[in-house]
Amino acid sequence: MGKVKDILDSKGYGAYTVEPPTTVYVAIEQMCARNIGGVLIVEDGKLLGIFTERDYARKLILKGKSSKETPIRELMTANPFTVSPESSIEQCMQLMTDKHIRHLPVTDGDKIVGMISIGDVVGHVIQEQKSIIQHLESYISQ
Numbered sequence: 001m002g003k004v005k006d007i008l009d010s011k012g013y014g015a016y017t018v019e020p021p022t023t024v025y026v027a028i029e030q031m032c033a034r035n036i037g038g039v040l041i042v043e044d045g046k047l048l049g050i051f052t053e054r055d056y057a058r059k060l061i062l063k064g065k066s067s068k069e070t071p072i073r074e075l076m077t078a079n080p081f082t083v084s085p086e087s088s089i090e091q092c093m094q095l096m097t098d099k100h101i102r103h104l105p106v107t108d109g110d111k112i113v114g115m116i117s118i119g120d121v122v123g124h125v126i127q128e129q130k131s132i133i134q135h136l137e138s139y140i141s142q
Contacts, residue, residue, distance in 0.1 A: 001128065002124060002128060004086070004087045004106055004116060006089075006124065007120050008106065010124075011120055012114070013113050014113075015039075016036060017041070017112070018040075018041060018042070019041070020048060020072060020076075021072075021073065022041075023069065024072055027072050028067060037052055037053050037102065037103060038050055038051060038053070039051050041072055041076045047080070048073075048076065048079075052077075056075075059075040080101075080105055081104060082104065082105045083107075083116075089125065092104060093121055096118055102117055
């Protein structure tokens, strides 16, 4: 199975980030505009946390807070689990399953290089399986 860098090579490197005082409304607005399910919270280049659609539903709406007034630092998940570009797709699937998470920041040392989602992982696995099937069909037909 492949590595995280294989996903980033096809998806692209980088991740959308916001600073801790950014309001939840602004973050959600940007997530919608970019069609993404999560943002990384960064201060002075350091990864502090992650905020996802799930955080919005569980930590803002259900607690009666206002997205236009609440800074994202109040709702972010601090110290998120991360993976490196060299992490295997299997490791990511296991981490996502065990921790019930859908997004993983990708870091190389202290540097943020991207973010992958469960959809990215599933898409990669499907492509890999298609390739294996094509190879086997080609081998059988020879």
